[in-house]
Amino acid sequence: MSEPLVTVSDLRVAFAGREAVHGIGFSIEPGEKLALVGESGSGKTVTALSLLRLAQNAVVSGQALFGGQDLLSMPEQTLRGLRGQDIAMIFQEPMTALNPLLTVGEQIAEVLQLKMGLSRAQSWDKAITMIAETGIDDAPRRASAYPHQLSGGQRQRAMIAMALACQPRLLLADEPTTALDVSLRGQILELISGFQRRNGMAVLLITHDLNLVRRFADRVLVMENGHVVEQGPVDEVFARPVHPYTRRLIDSRPTRDPAELPTAAEPTVVMQASGLQVGYAVRRSGLAGWFGKGEFVALKGADFTVQAGRTLGVIGESGSGKSTLALASLGLLPSRGALRVGELAWGVTATQNQRMRRTVQVVFQDPFSSLSPRLTVEEIVGEGLLVHEPGLSAAQRREQVLLALQDVGLTAAGDDQGVLQRYPHEFSGGQRQRLAIARALIVRPGILVLDEPTSALDVTIQKQVLGLLQRLQRERGLSYLLITHDVDVIRAMAHHVLVMKDGQVVESGSLADVLQNPAQAYTRQLLFAAA
Amino acid sequence: MAFVAMVLLSLAAELISNDRPLLVRYQGSLYVPVLQNYPETVFGGDFQTPTDYLDPFIRQRLAEPGNWAIYAPNPYGPKTLNYFAKAPNPSAPSRDNWLGTDDRGRDLLAQLIYGFRVSVLFALALTVTGVVLGVLTGAIQGFFGGKTDLAFQRFIEIWGSMPELYLLIIFSAVFAPSVALLLVLLSLFGWMGLSDYVRAEFLRNRQLDYVRAARALGVGNWQIIKRHVLPNSLTPVVTFLPFRMSGAILALTSLDFLGLGVPPGTPSLGELLSQGKNNIDAWWISLSTFAVLVLTLLLLTFMGDALRDALDPRKAES
Numbered sequence: 001m002s003e004p005l006v007t008v009s010d011l012r013v014a015f016a017g018r019e020a021v022h023g024i025g026f027s028i029e030p031g032e033k034l035a036l037v038g039e040s041g042s043g044k045t046v047t048a049l050s051l052l053r054l055a056q057n058a059v060v061s062g063q064a065l066f067g068g069q070d071l072l073s074m075p076e077q078t079l080r081g082l083r084g085q086d087i088a089m090i091f092q093e094p095m096t097a098l099n100p101l102l103t104v105g106e107q108i109a110e111v112l113q114l115k116m117g118l119s120r121a122q123s124w125d126k127a128i129t130m131i132a133e134t135g136i137d138d139a140p141r142r143a144s145a146y147p148h149q150l151s152g153g154q155r156q157r158a159m160i161a162m163a164l165a166c167q168p169r170l171l172l173a174d175e176p177t178t179a180l181d182v183s184l185r186g187q188i189l190e191l192i193s194g195f196q197r198r199n200g201m202a203v204l205l206i207t208h209d210l211n212l213v214r215r216f217a218d219r220v221l222v223m224e225n226g227h228v229v230e231q232g233p234v235d236e237v238f239a240r241p242v243h244p245y246t247r248r249l250i251d252s253r254p255t256r257d258p259a260e261l262p263t264a265a266e267p268t269v270v271m272q273a274s275g276l277q278v279g280y281a282v283r284r285s286g287l288a289g290w291f292g293k294g295e296f297v298a299l300k301g302a303d304f305t306v307q308a309g310r311t312l313g314v315i316g317e318s319g320s321g322k323s324t325l326a327l328a329s330l331g332l333l334p335s336r337g338a339l340r341v342g343e344l345a346w347g348v349t350a351t352q353n354q355r356m357r358r359t360v361q362v363v364f365q366d367p368f369s370s371l372s373p374r375l376t377v378e379e380i381v382g383e384g385l386l387v388h389e390p391g392l393s394a395a396q397r398r399e400q401v402l403l404a405l406q407d408v409g410l411t412a413a414g415d416d417q418g419v420l421q422r423y424p425h426e427f428s429g430g431q432r433q434r435l436a437i438a439r440a441l442i443v444r445p446g447i448l449v450l451d452e453p454t455s456a457l458d459v460t461i462q463k464q465v466l467g468l469l470q471r472l473q474r475e476r477g478l479s480y481l482l483i484t485h486d487v488d489v490i491r492a493m494a495h496h497v498l499v500m501k502d503g504q505v506v507e508s509g510s511l512a513d514v515l516q517n518p519a520q521a522y523t524r525q526l527l528f529a530a531a
Numbered sequence: 532m533a534f535v536a537m538v539l540l541s542l543a544a545e546l547i548s549n550d551r552p553l554l555v556r557y558q559g560s561l562y563v564p565v566l567q568n569y570p571e572t573v574f575g576g577d578f579q580t581p582t583d584y585l586d587p588f589i590r591q592r593l594a595e596p597g598n599w600a601i602y603a604p605n606p607y608g609p610k611t612l613n614y615f616a617k618a619p620n621p622s623a624p625s626r627d628n629w630l631g632t633d634d635r636g637r638d639l640l641a642q643l644i645y646g647f648r649v650s651v652l653f654a655l656a657l658t659v660t661g662v663v664l665g666v667l668t669g670a671i672q673g674f675f676g677g678k679t680d681l682a683f684q685r686f687i688e689i690w691g692s693m694p695e696l697y698l699l700i701i702f703s704a705v706f707a708p709s710v711a712l713l714l715v716l717l718s719l720f721g722w723m724g725l726s727d728y729v730r731a732e733f734l735r736n737r738q739l740d741y742v743r744a745a746r747a748l749g750v751g752n753w754q755i756i757k758r759h760v761l762p763n764s765l766t767p768v769v770t771f772l773p774f775r776m777s778g779a780i781l782a783l784t785s786l787d788f789l790g791l792g793v794p795p796g797t798p799s800l801g802e803l804l805s806q807g808k809n810n811i812d813a814w815w816i817s818l819s820t821f822a823v824l825v826l827t828l829l830l831l832t833f834m835g836d837a838l839r840d841a842l843d844p845r846k847a848e849s
Contacts, residue, residue: 330747357749370740374762383758384748439744449747 005030005170005202006051011062011072013043013050013226020046022226023062028170031200033193035217035234037207037249039458043226044206048172052083066170085115088163092175094155098147104158105131105143108165115166130161134191153184160191167199174206181317182485182529189216208459210249211530214238222246252459254466254492267307270447270479271329271360275337276302278321278328298324300503301337306447309473311480313494313511315487315526321503322483326451329481330362341447358388361440365452367432371424377435378420381405384443404438409468430461434468441472450482454489466492487530491515499523534830541648548605548641551584555593555600565603585611605629607638609645609798621806621813631815633806639816643823645798650827653710654779660718661775665725666761666768672726673733673764674756680730687723695720699791708794717782725771732764769842773835777828784824800824 004027013021021043028034038044049055051064051071064071066087071079091097099107108127112118118126124143132139134157136150147155156176163171173192177185189212196203205217213220213234220237222230222245230243241247278299299321306312316322328335331346331353339345341356361384364370371380381401385392392400401420405411410431411419424432433453440448453469454462466489472478482493490497490511497514499507499522507520518524546553551564557574570579575592582589585606593600607613613628613636620636622628630639668687672680699716706712736742737760745755780800786792787801795802800820807817 327743330743332743332746354749357747360747362744362747364740364744366740370744372741372759372763375758379758383745383750387749387751387754436744439748443748 003030004028005032005066006071007063007065008051009063011047011050011064012060013046013055014059015057020058020226021050024223024226024228026221026228026231028202028204030169030202031196033196033203033205033216033218035205035207035213035220036223037210037213037220038223039208039249039460041225042223044223045174047223048089048174048204048206051172052087052089053079054089084111084163084168085166086168087170087172088166088168089172089174090156090159090163090176093179094152094159095147095179097159098155098162100147103144103146104150104155104162105145108143108158108162111162111165126165127161130165131158134158134161135187152180153188156180156184156188157191160188160195164195164199164201167201169201171196171201171203172206173203175208176205177212178207178209182487183317183525185212186215186529192216210238210252210459222249248460252463254463254488256492267310269305270308271306271339271341271481273305273329273337273339274303276304276325276328276339277336278324278333279336298503299328299335302498302500302505304498304505304508306479306481307495308446308479309477310495311473311482311493312496312498313482313484313490314498314500315484315490316500317485317526319502320500322485322500323451324503325500326362326449326481326483330360330449331356354388358443359445360447360449361443361445362449362451363433363436363440363453366456367429367436368424368456370436371432371439373424376421376423377401377405380424380435381439381442384439388443400442401438404442405435407441407472408434408438410434410438428461429457430465433457433461433465437465437468437472445478447479447481450480450484452484453482455484455486462489469493487515487527499526534827534834537647537827537830538651541644541651544644544648545603547603548607548609548638548644549603550606550608550611551582552593552600552602552606555598557593557598557600559597585613605638605640605644607641609637609641610796611638611641612636613638621810621816623813624815630819631813633803633816634810634813639803639819642798642803643800643819646800646803646820647823647827649710649793649798650780650783650800653714653783654776656714657717657721657779658772658776660714661721661725661779662768662772664718664722666729668722669726669729670733670756670761670764673730674737674752674760676734676737687726690720691723693720699786703791708792710793710797713783713786713792717779721775721779725768725775728767728771729764732767733760736760736763766839766842770835770839772838773831777831780824780827780831 006028008027009025010023011021011025012019012023024047036044036047046055046058050058050060053060053072060072062072066082069078098104105124105127108130109120109123112123112126113120128139128143131143136142136154136157142150142154147158150158171192176192177188180188192203193216195201205212207213217234220231220234221228222237222243224245230237230241230246237246238250241250276299277297279295279297282294282296302325304312314322314325324333327333329339341360344352344356346353346356378398378401381404382397385397385400398420402411405419424435427435450469454465457465469480470493473480480493482489484490494511497509497511498505499514499520501522507514507518507523514523515527518527540547545565549565553565555562555564562569562573564582564584568581571577571582571589572579574582574589576582576589584590592598607628613632617627618625620632621634622632624631628638628640630643632638633642668683672683702712702716742755742759745759783792783799784801784804787799788805790805792801793799800823803816803820807813807820810816
């Protein structure tokens with residue numbers, strides 16, 4: 001074996017006295033694709049950042065040899081020479097990693113001027129070549145576009161062009177595809193692999209997504225709480241994980257365990273929509289904007305039914321109108337077309353709305369923004385009772401809150417551990433999502449709208465939350481309208497599936513039909529990307 | 532805390548700095564001059580006028596065996612003229628007048644204490660009305676958005692372009708100047724900055740998921756504002772408060788300095804500053820007033836930071 005490109009030994013990173021990375025060691029061979037896997041807080045991003053000494057306020061110790069020099073102790077000036085030139089980095093969110101006030105061409109040219117000493121004209125030409133190589137159409141025109149004028153995928157391509165401009169020997173890719181839609185993820189990885197093969201550079205891919213690792217990497221490093229718990233060739237680790245944490249990660253693909261109702265019985269329809277349309281008023285461009293508002297139709301006539309005790313899964317990429325559909329079915333957005341919850345429709349009278357509110361409840365994606373930070377758990381979970389059962393005394397309300405918390409597995413029976421008086425920020429993401437479910441369940445709804453209920457959670461937590469939702473469905477016969485972009489979640493939860501694209505339902509049917517015999521090319525693409 | 536202590540002390544100004552004794556025993560009976568006016572005849576004088584307790588004759592009567600009087604630590608009120616000063620006015624600090632007197636012979640320490648009290652109470656009142664108006668209009672604009680927001684915004688733009696200072700000058704020419712009039716006029720213009728902050732916070736908060744979740748639960752508009760949006764929108768208000776207060780103190784001081792503020796005779800820091808300007812060699816006037824102002828404004832600023840940290844549940848825990 002040749003000399004490793006990077007050898008890291010006993011790397012420790014501490015923030016304000018608390019150690020986040022506890023003496024890890026690994027090496028990267030030239031031209032190798034190494035994946036660093038772990039959940040949030042495992043220290044994987046910090047590890048990568050500290051290789052370039054970019055981790056802020058961190059105390060880094062240990063050794064990281066790159067071509068015989070120690071990255072961690074070399075003078076700042078030498079390191080600055082290496083950054084961008086020999087070691088480049090791409091970040092998760094290209095929108096914030098690119099300067100919004102410079103065109104992407106200028107940003108790429110700037111790197112070339114700085115590192116390669118090219119003239120303005122030369123660097124501009126080179127930048128256009130780079131942009132073309134990353135597969136952006138019409139490169140000369142795109143080079144003079146500002147970041148906000150590009151799509152998410154194009155921005156990430158521009159980032160890659162910038163990082164690879166000087167043909168670095170090592171690329172640090174920190175969750176390069178997490179902010180992108182599933183169908184784009186494969187393309188971006190393909191692009192990085194292509195460059196890797198051509199330039200013979202090494203790639204350190206930081207990710208939480210095991211699918212990516214399986215597809216992309218040669219070797220994998222599993223991190224948990226600042227320790228490397230397992231490392232080895234991808235095939236081996238996936239086939240025979242040794243460490244329990246690795247096993248847990250690999251098992252975290254959600255399992256299917258939904259309520260299977262007897263199919264013979266005629267299912268009751270609890271929610272039915274036909275021709276459901278939602279439009280947002282937008283300013284027309286130019287002179288037309290003076291005379292009236294235009295309309296952007298986010299949902300162009302959706303038909304669907306939710307059956308009692310079943311889950312309707314809605315899948316689509318960002319901008320497909322699936323969240324709009326969720327808000328419309330909650331009666332939170334004005335919509336056209338017919339939407340019936342049981343026998344009722346939204347917006348007829350205030351009392352009727354109030355009755356329907358009790359029937360349809362919601363759980364949102366981000367458990368950090370869906371709980372008011374200034375209310376205690378008791379106030380948050382008990383709020384629905386204040387509205388729908390104003391006759392309850394404070395003690396009765398508290399009793400019901402405790403029951404709801406037990407139902408979602410946040411507390412054990414008879415032991416509330418002082419949970420009631422705590423604030424949301426004291427809970428982890430998974431616990432917060434349980435709180436949000438408890439808040440929805442306390443009014444005993446029949447239908448639960450789940451808007452990406454697990455996308456913000458780590459994979460192992462995601463599995464637990466989905467398990468909880470499945471248990472609740474079995475026990476209470478709840479109906480779910482499940483919005484997600486994740487095929488795995490649909491596979492685990494749904495009975496029927498709706499595939500959405502650009503505000504339209506492109507395909508619908510039972511889970512088996514849609515997943516096994518997708519009729520539309522778009523559905524096939526989604527399924528392939530997630531495989 | 533130092534600021535609160537200063538305010539509390541100044542609220543008890545009558546006990547600290549007063550030309551009337553706190554308690555008098557005269558020929559067997561007790562008098563409380565600090566609360567009640569007694570004519571001079573009570574203490575053996577010749578006139579029915581209120582007693583001047585600094586008069587050597589009265590002092591002598593009160594010092595007779597069997598009689599006694601407890602004076603305030605600083606035996607001058609804000610309007611008391613020291614007729615018996617040993618140096619010409621304005622006189623430098625001495626044992627009689629700890630911080631000296633102004634050019635009319637009034638004790639400077641007494642003036643500062645009472646002036647500080649007027650400033651702080653005025654600023655407090657102005658801040659309270661400003662916050663109530665500002666939060667109310669900001670909340671309505673931010674929460675309901677759309678046309679309501681637009682109408683309010685245009686109104687604020689028009690209202691904000693009115694020249695405040697000229698209005699004050701005109702009004703002080705038309706009406707007899709009084710603290711209440713000043714308060715009303717300044718309040719009318721003092722709420723706009725705050726309402727912008729509150730509006731922005733409401734606009735941001737009302738589309739967060741927890742507000743949507745509350746809507747989905749069927750919680751009413753008023754309850755959503757009260758329980759969800761308002762508490763989460765108050766951080767800028769709280770942070771803003773002390774700055775608003777120091778702004779109010781400064782406004783009052785500068786108006787007084789220009790002679791457009793409180794009616795003559797009311798103790799005020801601004802008037803003292805203008806005296807300091809007119810008597811530039813009486814350094815004790817300008818210097819001590821300046822010191823009081825700086826200290827007040829500084830403490831208010833510190834208070835703002837402390838308040839914000841104290842009200843944040845995330846920080847309170849750690």
